Amino acid sequence: MQLKLKGYFKEENSPLTEAANAIEMLEATTGSTPHVLGYTPVGRTNPYQALLYRAAEDHNIATVPVVRSWDFEKLFQLSPAGAHVIIHIHWTSFILNGITSYATAKKKIGDLREAVSELKRKGGKIIWTLHNIIPHDSLYPNLEMEIQQYLAEEADVLHVLSDASAQMMSAALTIDPKKLVNVPHPNYRLTYEDYVTRANARLEFGIGPKDRVYVLLGALKAYKGLDRLLKAFDEFSAADPSIRRVLLVGGMADDSPEVTDFVKQAAKHPNVLIEPKKVPNHMVQNYMRAADIGLAPYTRMLNSGAVLLYQTFDLPVIASDVPAIWENMSDDIGERVSDNSVESLVKAFEGAERFFERDVRSDVRRYADQFDATELSKEFSRRILRKLGDAEPQK
Numbered sequence: 001m002q003l004k005l006k007g008y009f010k011e012e013n014s015p016l017t018e019a020a021n022a023i024e025m026l027e028a029t030t031g032s033t034p035h036v037l038g039y040t041p042v043g044r045t046n047p048y049q050a051l052l053y054r055a056a057e058d059h060n061i062a063t064v065p066v067v068r069s070w071d072f073e074k075l076f077q078l079s080p081a082g083a084h085v086i087i088h089i090h091w092t093s094f095i096l097n098g099i100t101s102y103a104t105a106k107k108k109i110g111d112l113r114e115a116v117s118e119l120k121r122k123g124g125k126i127i128w129t130l131h132n133i134i135p136h137d138s139l140y141p142n143l144e145m146e147i148q149q150y151l152a153e154e155a156d157v158l159h160v161l162s163d164a165s166a167q168m169m170s171a172a173l174t175i176d177p178k179k180l181v182n183v184p185h186p187n188y189r190l191t192y193e194d195y196v197t198r199a200n201a202r203l204e205f206g207i208g209p210k211d212r213v214y215v216l217l218g219a220l221k222a223y224k225g226l227d228r229l230l231k232a233f234d235e236f237s238a239a240d241p242s243i244r245r246v247l248l249v250g251g252m253a254d255d256s257p258e259v260t261d262f263v264k265q266a267a268k269h270p271n272v273l274i275e276p277k278k279v280p281n282h283m284v285q286n287y288m289r290a291a292d293i294g295l296a297p298y299t300r301m302l303n304s305g306a307v308l309l310y311q312t313f314d315l316p317v318i319a320s321d322v323p324a325i326w327e328n329m330s331d332d333i334g335e336r337v338s339d340n341s342v343e344s345l346v347k348a349f350e351g352a353e354r355f356f357e358r359d360v361r362s363d364v365r366r367y368a369d370q371f372d373a374t375e376l377s378k379e380f381s382r383r384i385l386r387k388l389g390d391a392e393p394q395k
């Protein structure tokens with residue numbers, strides 16, 4: 001029989017097949033009735049969810065991918081007696097995804113309200129992780145905020161990645177602080193291969209040993225301020241042409257005009273190396289090990305997995321001066337970008353010159369080691385069960 005992965009593709013029997021298997025496996029190992037946690041949208045290309053739920057089974061939680069986000073209610077069909085069904089909503093983009101009519105968007109919000117009301121009527125619980133202020137590609141920001149406020153009111157647990165992000169969201173939404181659970185973003189130690197040396201990585205990319213390399217890895221989106229980044233990089237590089245500087249870029253490019261223009265300019269630029277496609281997991285190490293500094297100077301952000309990715313590979317960062325990013329991070333291992341101007345980014349490039357004068361990689365590693373995925377997954381599992389009023393496994 002041809003192997004066919006479950007929980008990756010939209011099949012007619014999803015998420016029931018995945019749920020049945022997850023429940024059966026956990027019952028076999030614990031001898032007790034598990035809680036069923038269905039999570040959506042499923043981000044298979046983003047390892048965050050796998051890291052977050054890494055220790056869930058140890059707390060009697062069976063995690064189930066809900067590939068069709070609107071199918072979360074189906075989980076009640078297989079729920080064991082006495083177990084809570086928990087729906088964990090991550091990004092809210094699925095609700096209005098692909099909708100270009102305001103009237104249709106309003107109707108979709110009505111559908112969400114009905115689905116959530118029915119879920120709660122059946123005893124279901126809701127967790128919402130506040131990843132972003134609004135979805136990155138939103139066409140209707142006011143409606144997205146309406147969705148966010150509704151989820152803030154209806155969710156039983158609001159998961160934030162820092163106290164600062166909770167404060168930022170509280171400025172835009174009315175949030176009950178009693179619902180908050182703060183569990184940070186984990187590092188990526190368990191995720192990516194890491195055996196390529198700096199010399200070999202640079203050899204493969206055609207980068208010289210003395211070149212100063214700045215890496216931008218991840219999906220290429222307009223909110224990342226790509227045009228500003230290229231202008232600032234050029235202005236900064238021109239100030240001292242005796243040093244060769246390289247902008248190393250990898251990630252899937254969307255079809256927005258700004259991103260399309262950036263890709264065209266970067267492809268012709270002598271000091272930019274770009275691969276506007278999804279970078280395979282085994283190649284992430286090449287980008288990281290070839291680089292000196294990681295870049296996250298986005299024009300709009302709440303949290304950033306990219307910062308932890310760079311730090312997992314011991315890289316200091318240039319990042320937007322967003323409270324959630326800098327809540328616990330020392331200025332010794334990063335340079336802040338004060339605003340969305342080209343001038344502020346040029347100044348940040350200048351400030352980051354100190355990282356070529358003093359090696360801070362060991363300091364970065366010590367900082368990133370605080371965010372161990374297994375320990376944070378245990379903390380997340382313990383705290384959501386406590387918040388939902390559930391005990392540890394009953395033998």
